[in-house]
Amino acid sequence: MKEYLKHDEWCIIEEGFNPDNHQSSESIFSLGNGKMGQRANFEETYSGPSLQGSYVAGIYYPDKTRVGWWKNGYPEYFAKVLNSPNWIGIDVQVDGHYLDLYTCKTENFKRTLNMKEGYLLREFTATMDDGKKVEISAKRFVSMADTENGAIRYSVTPLNFDGKIAFTAYLDGDVENEDSNYDEKFWNIIEMEAHNGEAYLVTETKKLGFRAAFGMKIAASIGDSKLNISPEVLKKESWVANRIERTVKEGECFTIDKIAGVCSSHNYSKDELLSATKKVTAAGFNKGFDALLLEHIKMWADKWVLSDIRIKGDVAAQQGIRFNIFHLNQTYTGEDERLNVGPKGFTGEKYGGSTYWDTEAYCVPFYIATAPSEVTRNLLVYRYKHLENAIKNAEKLGFKNGAALYPMVTMNGEECHNEWEITFEEIHRNGAIAFAIHNYIRHTNDEAYLAEYGLEVLMGISRFWSQRVTFSEERQKYVMLGVTGPNEYENNINNNWYTNKMAVWCLKYTIEALAKVKAMNETRYNEIIAKTSFNYHEEIPRWEDIIGNMHFPFNEKLNVFMQQDGFMDKEQILVKDLNPAERPINQYWSWDRILRSCYIKQADTLQGIYVFEEEYDLETIKRNFEFYEPRTVHESSLSPCVHSVLAAKIGDYDKAYEMYLRTSRLDIDDYNHEAHEGLHITSMAGTWMAIVEGFGGKRVHDGQLFLNPIIPQQWQEYSFRISFMGNDLEVVVNNKEISIISHAQNDITLNVFEQEVKVSPGQSTSIDAK
Structure with missing residues (x-):
């Protein structure tokens, strides 16, 4: 870590000039405006x-x-x-x-x-x-x-x-x-x-x-x-x-x-x-x-x-979240559907400035809640306009019949990554793009987007999953061979739990979307069926068979989902037992040694539990978290935020706060010794998630908004604003109460601590804190 910057609520301040810090400061003090x-x-x-x-x-x-x-x-x-x-x-x-x-x-x-x-x-x-x-x-x-x-x-x-x-x-x-x-x-x-x-x-x-x-x-x-x-x-x-x-x-x-x-x-x-x-x-x-x-x-x-988060009593935490929000807002404004969010934004050259799955998995939740709905819609339209190239990407790998593989790295829809294990294997990115469509619609109720753009994307992705799986005679299950999950410290593995989970969800959601578009706009539905040459009576039964018979690795003894087949064959030495002088391991170990270790770069199985949290009871989430987090080195910028959200969910508030500080001050304090290369723009959206979804407990499902706020002991109060179904709400949390203030045009009903709360325009209501 480098801690040479002064703590301040609204400013990043460097006092005294040290040339050794200059390139890091060139990144940290960068400016942008979307163009x-x-x-x-x-x-x-x-x-x-x-x-x-x-x-x-x-x-x-x-x-x-x-x-x-x-x-x-x-x-x-x-x-x-x-x-x-x-x-x-x-x-x-x-x-x-x-x-x-x-x-x-x-x-x-x-x-x-x-x-x-x-x-x-x-x-x-x-x-x-x-x-x-x-x-x-x-x-x-x-x-x-x-x-x-x-x-x-x-x-x-x-x-x-x-x-x-x-x-x-x-x-x-x-x-x-x-x-x-x-x-x-x-x-x-x-x-x-x-x-x-x-x-x-x-x-x-x-x-x-x-x-x-x-x-x-x-x-x-x-x-x-x-x-x-x-x-x-x-x-x-x-x-x-x-x-x-x-x-x-x-x-x-x-x-x-x-x-x-x-x-x-x-x-x-x-x-x-x-x-x-x-x-x-x-x-x-x-x-x-x-x-x-x-x-x-x-x-x-x-x-x-619309986007500020205010924290009282913790200047380091306040500075961290504002730094992240500042760079997100100056990197992408949503005015041009041809543009997207690069992992380094306008702050450096690493990763080529291209678009990754990070946008859909991390940035979409931020923009959905803090910007007009057109901003997120344009991010989704960006992918729709790349669908033809996604189909061509899949064709190059031998897929047919309109199967679409969205690129890991792209400028125009063509794959342009230069590492084979990511280009060919990290196919879970398809799932993130599909889930972003669902995430956008459940927050905005813009179901017309499915008929206009979304359904075609979902069909192409589902066709890819249908062709990518293999039926195992040995298991009598469908399997997914030769993949890399979000944990890039594993390559060419079989049955990554997260990838299999995303594939099955995509197939289910596409079937639902087909039915919804047909009921909503049959003319448009028929156009899409004709355009894509979709054979409903052949393709849907296969999708349903995959949904019902996918293999998911599971360890009966530990009662946890396995990251992939054979994970327990690895030597199980926990991160706390590593030599601190060899951290981060990606800067000290050979790639061979990393691949043979049990160490996890970022949330993988836990990424899936985060995305589909409502499917699991609290004990299941806690059991998996307590197994995987001690094996996670958090050497991806995308890792701490997901762990912070889940730690808050299971009541491990100290870990939630630790992971929040790490994600919010990742670049300011240069945790991974790489700020000189540029900032981690897409993971900055994860910092917002750590507060709003982690401490704030914000969830959306079944057309309803849920809040289950907690407050770290280091804070006196915090507040944030979110937009849901076009309604702008402000949430203020302290140790005594949670206040909901409406800046909306209509009445809105939400759930706070599982209590139904109704707020009228310009009014506020308070609920006792737990």
Whole structure:
């Protein structure tokens, strides 16, 4: 763990500059707005280690898959979101010497991520080689209101001299990805312009030809006086800039405002891209830094109204949940059904920035409850529009008749992961995508979604499961061979309990969905049957046979579900007996040793119990939890949140709190020593689950909302808001009572501690705490 960040309810604060922490801070202090994102790289020159990262949503590159062998069905490329041209750059010279925090002496350094208002602020004093001291303030944001604008206000104040200060504001297209397989650069320069106070750069990706255009306009002032500037216009091969130099007196503040416009061919035709970028840049510049910031802050205020979780009495816990909610809201806004949530969001290159099953399993619960229903609907439409490619993915592996295998990693529906055991075996992702449809509908009552989009997806997934199982003559049961479950520390196993459970549930739910759509909209039902060439009288009986005869590993002696066949053949040494010096094991052990161990990377069997909790009594949940959690190393970011929810369910409140702190502060405190690579955006939604579903006990089934709140002993009070069936409710929990406050338009009935509670619009009701 790294605990160098100050605890604060609304801010992430770094005091004192340590280059060893810088790349982690670049991730932690990242900014985004759904359309673009920016790591917390310094605007000025920095010669120390840094992961440069500027990202534009929807733009990616099909990098060559780098393996020493090839198998039929193997992905042809590994997709990655690209480090895009650098729009934040402002070189600073003090009497001809470049400001560089890697070489300068730095005092009073403070970096602040203001999560309430969505901006990054750096303040420090630097001493140059010649002894001259300057005070620096740099503030920036990417606008949530004008989502193609970014803005920077950079100020320099000489403290012990009069001298020349120069700003060189630039756009740089000569960028690279750290994870390029062959050290290839991915961008070509198409156009460059630089004029008095402005500059533009149009770039194009190799292979796929995505274009991104960047513009900047600058203004400057000394103190409160605006300057009429005639900057020096500079051009290089892939770099355009404006340079301003002024003689500044001791104590005077010299400031540059840089307003950027960032547009892409994702939203504009290539022919209009440059002109669109000029308009966007000019519009932002004409508003000015202050007006842009005010509108941006208002947008954040609106988001916090619906998604904030307030905790009294535990600053570390409060900071943790707000940090997670902040990054979720700035990563995905739900306005564009072509976009999704990458595991690193806009904070790093790892995992290629692609879409994983994490979205459906972890992010959907968050967005369902904290955003308008269209946001989650667009996440589901994203998968529907990839159905054709999911069918092609399955065909490459030998499946037929419209069977669909959704990719483990994708940008456009094609599988593009570069590890065979995940590409071919981690097929449980299909189940998460199907369950997300059910989860969305049970929260919104938008059953029309089934007829419009959902049923076709469910049918393709169920056809895959029907073909993927094998009937075992030995067992007289259906089995699922050669899979990897959520626990990626097991490969090529047979009968992963969770995968088998998801397969059977999918088949059941698809049969129900077929009947529901037929009853609801027979015309649309007939269209789907014809479009998919569905043979009801052949396919349904096979599905029902699989449902009734699936093999589920079970240990009679322990009375627990077995993660897979043969799990008890492994040496059963618990995590508490591991050498702490060898943790995390994925950084110290060979892969062979990990695969032969009993250690579990993340919730697997417990993932299934979490998803289908209502099917199991409390003793069954507790028995399985107490068997699997001591064998779980939690080396996946997705693990602690599920364990926190289940621990709360079984009354192990200390474990629930421990797992909550781990998931909420995973990146802030760098539990897994990998924050420098980017943040764990999708698991951040699991942090929300740990509070709302864990401590809050929120459940939805049979068309009803249930709450069974508890409160950790470390907290005085906590509150959250959730939307259910279009009704907005606020829940406040303390040791004395639970208050339900309605912000809805209609009466709503819910269950609290199994008591039916009715709340009218604008009213509140209270129930004694247990």
